[in-house]
Structure formats: C-alpha cells, structure tokens
Amino acid sequence: MSARARVPWGLVGVLAALSVPFLGSRYYTFVATDVAILALFAVSLNLLLGYTGLVSFGHAAYFGVGAYTTGLLMKKAGVPFVLAFPAAGVLAGLLALVFGFFCVRLTKIYFAMLTLAFAQIVWAICFKWNDLTGGEQGMPEIPYPDLAWLERLPLVGELRTSDHFYLLTVVLVALCFWLLRRVVGSPFGRILTTIRENPERAEFIGVHVRRWELLAFVLAGAFAGLAGGLFGIFNRGVFPDFIYWTKSSEVLIMAILGGMGYFYGPAVGALVLLVLNQQITSYTEYWPFVLGSILIVLLFAFPGGLVGALDAGRRRLLRLGRA
Amino acid sequence: MPDPTFLFAQSLSGLTAAMFLFLIASGLSLIFGVLGVLNFAHGSFYMLGAYVAYQLVQVLGRDPAAFWWAALGAACAIAVLGGLVERLLLRHLYAKDVLYQLLFTYALILVLSDAAKVVWGTGQLSIARPPELAGATRVLGTLVPHYELFVLLLGPAIALGFWLLLHRTRAGRFVRAAALDREMLGALGVNVSRLYTSVFVLGSFLAGLGGALIAPAKAIVPGMDVEIIVEAFIVVVIGGLGSFWGTFLGAVIYGQVLSFGILIFPRFSIFSVFALMAVVLILRPWGLLGRPLKA
C-alpha cells in the first residue's frame, strides 16, 4: 500500500457531477444527464460482460422495459416517481429472470444470439402494441417527477427543473453505483470472476455456474431497467428504438471503449462516446464511420479500453520512476 | 378455405425470398462453421455487392450481357474485399475472445455502410432486369416474373454446386474437416490459415453475388445491410449454424413463415420470426440440422 492516501475517485466524480448545473449552461446539464444515465446502463452491462464473461447482445431490452414501465406508470397511471422508478428495476429484473433462464443454458455465440432474439421480440412487441406502448410513435411527454421540494432548498432552489432532475439523477445513479460496487467486491462478485476465468474449474469448486450466471443476468437487467426509467423521463418520451439491437451494441461499445476490466471503465466509455458523438455529429453526418473506425483501433490496439491504456501508462511511469 | 391460387402465390413469394436469403446465409453459415466467426458484416458485403453491380452496369451500359458481367464482377470484387479483411485484420483476432470478433465485424458494418453512402449517396438505386428475364409467365394462376423463376432455380443449383464442392473435392473435404475439428487439421499439416482465408473469400463471394442478383428485384438502399443480416441470422439459427442443408431448410422455412405470418398475424409478423429464432435456440440450439452442442 502506498503511503499516499488512495484517491476516492467515486466521491470526486460525484462532487464533480453535482457541480455541473452551477456552470449555468442548459447544454452541459443535458449532456451530463445523458452521460450519467448511460454510464449506469453500461456499468450494469459490465456486471455480465467484464465480471462474468457473458456477452449479451440484448441488454437494451431491459433498459427499454424500464423506460416503458416508468413512463407508463407515471403518464397513464399517475404513479409517483418514488414508486415508478423502483418498479422499472423490478420489472426489468423479472424479465431478465425469464429470459436469462433460457439464455444461461447456452454458451458463447448461442447465448449472444438468444439474448439478441429475445431483445428483438421485446422490440417487436413494443413496436406493434399501439394501445399499450404507443407503437412506433412511442410515448411522448412523460412528466417530470414532482421536484417541488427541491425548490425549497437553499443553494439548489434557483436552478431549472432540468437541473433539479439532473441532480436527482446523479444521486440515484451514484447510489446504484455504490450498490453495484458492493456487489462486485463481495464473495458473490468474486465467484462471478471465477466463472469468467474458467467455468469448468468454477464448477469444480462447487459453484452451480448456471445459477450464478442467472443471478448476474437478473442484477444486470434490473440496474439497466433503473437506468431506462431515468432515461424515459430525461428524453421526455419513450420510444421503441431504445430496444433495437443497435442500442445493445452501442452499450457494448461503451463498455469496451472504457475498459471492461475496470468497474468505472464503462462509465468512462459512456462519457467519451457521448461527448465524441456530440462533437463529431456537429461536423459530419458520418458518425457511424468514425465510431466503427475507433472501435476497430480499440480492438486491435487497446483491448483494455481507455482506462486500461491509462492504467498501463501509469504503471509504466511508475516503473520508470523507480528505475 | 382460402383461395389456392392465393396460397400458391404467397408460398412462391416466400420461396423466392428464401432463395435470396439462402445465397447470403450459406456464406454466413460456412464462415461460422469453419472459422467459428459470426460475421455481422456479411450483410454489408451483400449490400456492397448490389452497389458495385449497379456501378458496373452503369459502366458496361449497352452491352447485352452487362448485367451478368456486372453480377460476376461484383461478386469477385466483394470476394477480394473479404480476403483483404480476413488477411489483414480479422486473423489477428482469432486468438482473442469471441467478443472481439463479433465487435470487429459489427464495426465493419458501421464503416462499410457509411463508405457506401459517401460513394453512392443515400437515395434509392436500382438495376433493370436483364432483357432475357424481363417477362413473366402464368403459373397455376399467378403471374410469376421470369427473374423470380430464375432465382428460384438458382438457389437449389447453387446448393447443389456447393454440395458437390464440399463432398466431392479435396478442398471440400478439408473444409468439412475444419468445421469438425480445427486443431486436428492444423496438426495434420494442412495450411489452416490459407483455408480460413479461402473460406472467408468464398463466403464473401456468395454474399456479393446475392446482393448483385437481388438488385433487379429490390431497391438498393442504405439499411439493407442491417435488414438482411438479422434475417440471415434467423435462417442459420433455425437451420443450424454450420450446417449447409440446414441453412437451405432454414431459408425455406423462414420464407414461408414470413409469407404466411403476415396473413395470420399482420401486426406481429416481425415478432414471429424472432419468436421462431428464440424457440429454436431454447429447444434445439443447434438448429434443425446442426450437430448437437457439447454438454
């Protein structure tokens, strides 16, 4: 252990995030909300990808189901946010339980394909079930949660509603991160890494691999659902393309870009990807080309992602320093 | 009892769609069977095949056989592209986790689809049917375009040609052996890397050919790459990843389900094919004709 105290990156991040509205720009708040929510989405996927070694191509389904759940409850049933938000996680988790049960019986490519198939089924249902989900048009105008109580607080009261929602998002996302962090640092999380490293060996230290994979799947789905619940409100509407398989690949890319070997890697990936997206789409319409090229460079040159590259650089500097 | 002529027409259109799909899916299945790679970019190769064929037709212009030369040329061009991709890029990922290969081929979709937009724009393009096949005939009460008949016959012809290649030639035997046990083949002294490249090139050729041949029947638009790859996945999953006749069977079944699904569940036709894929993966992941997976 170094003599220097370890920097509490998590705390630093939260404080930095909370200060964004005070910069005064509506745009910054907008981007920051987007980043926070997608960071949670990406980190939830990483529970499966980085920690358990399962490649899911259908994670957007749980995100979308969470968004629709909160949206429906708040818009059509008038349920308050404080109930509608957890409901998103619960429903997404239940769906993950059903789908996951079948998916974990398969390996690798077949697992990926079934996750994709299930996600597309969910997409097709949302796309077509006009009465419930608004079909192709989606569900616009999801109301904001009741944030009046925030207006009474000293420093924060003068900010806009979107800022209030952002602050709420940061708090909720930070809470979810804290929970997920506990999970991956727990014996359960350690067992998941054994499954990733060597499922055969894991089986022979007494781990019922399928059951643990299913649990990881459900947790990942639940947290993705929570992220979705937030996103539906942020986006002022819920639409089926939240669930289309290209969305699932976007979140995979975020996780890899940031580094799936690190807890906050996918969060970094979400930040970088979103910012890059904003910047580049203002210059050119060929964002997919840029994204694809970045991804290719990443896969060949930086398999550990950005955080992995930074970490390797840091270690190299340390070694040079000692020499 | 629905009108038999109508049923026949639906079934026929399902079969035609199936044959087009088979062309593309067979390449996908072959590549997966031998290399173990699920090539997401296969749809992009198909799309580029159509675009290149279009371009060649513009160049060749008045030549009566322009279309056929264009189709062949496009298929060869895509085969070369596939070879380059495999040799220069993909092969470095074989040792890595499956995820890297999947994401690489997905990245290719992004790159290639935008590249196509740069060259050919975002509008719809089309190729005229070759004059020899421009007409139509009445078959069992339905008017069937000659071009569709051609495709309907081409499908099985290619399937047969393929089968002969796999079962009657030395190279084919290697391909089949590689599909069963890659390591063993390397140990036997076969140049596995050259085999991989050849298989990838062949698969790409088929995809390009499929794209070129479908151009007179369907419009060439951006987005056709993504649309077709999802359908191809469904086909190979139903039939069995890596199984040749499975792909054929899968394509036929898919075509019929799509055709009739629209009638029975008009709102859920897109749902039905994914449901079919899920059902197959749940009950029989190795598909109808694939080999049972190891426990």
Place this chain on the structure above:
Amino acid sequence: MLEVRDVHKAFEGFQAVAGVSLALARGEIAAIIGPNGAGKTTLFNLVTGHLRPDAGAVFLAGREITGLPPHRVCRLGLGRSFQRTNIFPRLTVFQNVQAAFLSHRGRGLDLLSRVEHLYRDETEALLASLGLLPRAGELGAFLSHGAQKQLELGIALASEPKLLLLDEPTAGMSATETHETIRLISRIARERGLTLLFTEHDMDVVFSIAQRITVLHQGRVIAEGVPAAVRGDPEVRRVYLGERR
C-alpha cells in the same frame, strides 16, 4: 470411500469405458494406469459428473453420485485436478484459493461483504503448506507450469475433499519437479487423511506411492492389485510392450 460399479460410456459408437469397476477404501492411495486412449480421463469424468454413464453406478462414501452435476459432486467431498492445468488465470494465487474457500463455505450468495480478507488465514495456511505463500500476489497466469499445478492442487484442497482425483499430476514436469510434487501430494494425503486416486504415465511415480494399481486398456480393467503383482502381470507387460517408462 469410492465405489465404481460396472460403468459404461460410449461416444458415437466408440466404447470409451466398457464395464469398469473399482473400489477404494478410506485413506488409500491408488493409481489408474494404461496407455493413451485407455479411458482413464473418461472414467474420471464419469465419477466427477462431467459425463453421465450409459450404465453402471458410482458411490462416494456409500452415497450414490451417478449422474449428479459436478458442482454437487464437489460439495459432497470430491476434489479434482484436471489434465490441462485448470486455474483462474487472471486472479492472483491468493484469490484462486480463496475463491474455493468462499464457495465451499457457502459464501457464494453473499452480496454485500467485502471479499478481500475473508478466509485470509485459511487461504494463507494452505498456500504456505504448498510453498506458494511468497507468490500469493501474483497472477495465476504468470506462474510456471509446476507452480500452476500446485496451485490447482491448492484449489482442490480448499474444498476440503475426502477423496481427491488427480489427472496426471506430474504431466510436463521435470524430474525434480515431479519428485517434489509427489512428496507434496503424499504428505498432504497423509496429513489430511485423504483418499487419493490418480492417473499417471510416469511409472516411477506410480510405483513409488500407489498402494493399489488398476490397469485400464481399451476401456476395460485388465489387471488390479498391489504394485508388485501388477508389475509381474503378463497381460500388463504385453500391453505396455514398447512403452518407454
């Protein structure tokens, strides 16, 4: 302790194991030998639950375990090492063994405790007894082959097995490493009162510690008994004619 009753296993027409029976008493050290392809690893897989026998039964300490999945068999007291070294490469040596303790002591569903120091004493003690303690912080992947095999042994031991199945424990080792490994294994077996069943190609190893030997050939038992008897068996000699060791 272990009883295998007339098990059969065929793969697509090839009979890998054709009616093998054997029995081990508690505390015994026994070996299974035979030329490549004789069915040794298949037999192990049938015992540990990785394969289901087509016919026959397997009993562990009197309890039937035929066809149970591997994680259940492991929990009932059977430990195993694999032919190709089977560890968790990107976990440290410490984490490798600790994981086995976590699973064995039922902490697998603990989602909230911090894992770093759980079972630290037990893990370090086990690593020390294997001579791996100084390397506790290294990643499993960076260990030498011999050290990885020792680590694998440690993982198996952490599950506190009553019976230990070792599939070619000294494969790929130099003479010195082999000697050390065998000393380690027999010491541990004695200390913990383990029953040991292993397969080997190295005959010196086999004859040095095995109390009983079963010889397998083409899926059948062709000889069985104390080392001296097996060594002199004409059938065994015939099968091994041409074998170097």
